[in-house]
Amino acid sequence: MDFNNLVEGCMNAISAQVGNLNTLNVVIVGKTGVGKSTLVNAIFREDLATTGTGRPVTQRMCRYTKKDVPLAIYDTKGFELGKDAQQEVKEELLETIKEGYETRDIDKMIHCIWYCVSVTSSRFEPEEVQWIKDFTAQNQHQVPIIIVLTQAFSKKRARELKDQIETENLNVIQVLPVLAQDYDEFDDGYVVKAYGTDTLIEIMEKALPDELQDTLMYVQQANLESKKKKAQAAVAAAATAAIAAAASPIPFSDAAILIPIEVTMLASITVAFGFDPNKAMLTTLISAVIGTGSTTLVGKTIVSNLLKMIPGVGTVAGGVISGGTATLLTTALGEAYIGIMTAMYNGEIKENDLETSDGKKKLKKMFKERLKKK
Ligand SMILES: Nc1nc2c(ncn2[C@@H]2O[C@H](COP(=O)(O)OP(=O)(O)OP(=O)(O)O)[C@@H](O)[C@H]2O)c(=O)[nH]1
Numbered sequence: 001m002d003f004n005n006l007v008e009g010c011m012n013a014i015s016a017q018v019g020n021l022n023t024l025n026v027v028i029v030g031k032t033g034v035g036k037s038t039l040v041n042a043i044f045r046e047d048l049a050t051t052g053t054g055r056p057v058t059q060r061m062c063r064y065t066k067k068d069v070p071l072a073i074y075d076t077k078g079f080e081l082g083k084d085a086q087q088e089v090k091e092e093l094l095e096t097i098k099e100g101y102e103t104r105d106i107d108k109m110i111h112c113i114w115y116c117v118s119v120t121s122s123r124f125e126p127e128e129v130q131w132i133k134d135f136t137a138q139n140q141h142q143v144p145i146i147i148v149l150t151q152a153f154s155k156k157r158a159r160e161l162k163d164q165i166e167t168e169n170l171n172v173i174q175v176l177p178v179l180a181q182d183y184d185e186f187d188d189g190y191v192v193k194a195y196g197t198d199t200l201i202e203i204m205e206k207a208l209p210d211e212l213q214d215t216l217m218y219v220q221q222a223n224l225e226s227k228k229k230k231a232q233a234a235v236a237a238a239a240t241a242a243i244a245a246a247a248s249p250i251p252f253s254d255a256a257i258l259i260p261i262e263v264t265m266l267a268s269i270t271v272a273f274g275f276d277p278n279k280a281m282l283t284t285l286i287s288a289v290i291g292t293g294s295t296t297l298v299g300k301t302i303v304s305n306l307l308k309m310i311p312g313v314g315t316v317a318g319g320v321i322s323g324g325t326a327t328l329l330t331t332a333l334g335e336a337y338i339g340i341m342t343a344m345y346n347g348e349i350k351e352n353d354l355e356t357s358d359g360k361k362k363l364k365k366m367f368k369e370r371l372k373k374k
């Protein structure tokens with residue numbers, strides 16, 4: 001394993017992990033103009049409605065996907081047209097759920113429904129109550145349904161509508177007010193900040209099966225804390241694997257056996273943050289970590305340079321790496337990388353920065369600072 005292999009190894013591990021993600025299928029129900037597309041665009045990284053491909057799956061449902069993105073949005077049409085159209089949506093939805101379920105293929109099943117009602121509507125109509133009651137009575141595969149109160153810039157109205165709906169005791173997971181985008185259309189220039197999208201992700205995390213948790217983190221852009229938690233779990237898993245690898249202390253000449261563990265960890269963190277393999281980023285980062293861009297560095301030198309970066313570890317005593325040192329190295333590397341991913345996610349480092357020498361310096365500095373905090 002040398003430097004180039006390390007970068008390639010990370011690229012391949014990321015591609016492999018992304019390729020293995022199951023497809024998340026979400027159905028959005030709601031009248032026209034309630035903010036379905038705005039919600040989808042706020043929650044997911046990929047703007048499926050405008051950049052994805054829509055394919056009608058039934059008369060009143062269109063499935064939006066994008067190549068290589070493990071997400072499908074089923075958008076419903078005509079829900080505002082009255083009772084007959086709403087019945088059609090319900091029948092088509094039940095049929096689509098049944099067909100998906102019968103394939104026994106998780107990629108083709110419906111996993112969640114967002115029933116959207118605008119807070120600007122005067123009330124939750126009796127026919128909507130009935131629709132949900134009828135639907136949930138026939139929902140034999142128990143697809144979770146979340147009522148999203150959209151356009152909730154009036155928090156008072158949102159509370160009233162939530163209270164009204166909750167008195168109906170519907171079989172739904174939650175009634176959740178969400179303002180997907182800042183609202184700035186008051187005459188006095190007052191702005192209501194967007195809120196609630198992070199909570200929707202938390203609810204989804206609880207509602208979805210294990211097989212879709214990695215996908216959810218990869219596709220969502222509304223909850224940074226959830227991404228960090230997932231990334232930290234990957235660090236903990238790698239730290240455990242590193243202890244196991246060093247159970248009998250690793251002679252330093254075998255230090256390269258730690259590399260695959262670190263590669264898997266870096267890939268898992270990247271996927272949790274929803275970044276795709278990016279050679280410039282990985283090259284800059286990895287050369288920042290191991291102190292040089294030299295392509296001749298081999299595994300044990302890479303590990304030795306890593307160790308030097310971590311205060312308090314420095315050199316390897318007695319020519320062996322203990323379990324404790326292997327864990328410390330893995331944890332420090334993982335947390336520093338999470339710090340960098342967070343900065344990229346927040347836009348504090350731009351992807352273009354990775355091409356410029358100033359950007360590279362900034363990144364190296366940041367990385368060193370994060371490691372010192374350990
Ligand atoms: N500020 C703000 N505007 C919103 C929000 N949600 C929706 N809107 C606005 O409401 C209008 C309708 O939103 P869409 O997201 O297009 O509604 P839709 O449900 O997808 O509508 P159809 O595709 O026609 O069924 C747009 O002008 C949005 O900008 C929000 O959370 N905040």
Ligand SMILES: [Mg+2]
Nearest residue numbers: 036037038049
């Ligand atoms: Mg729309």
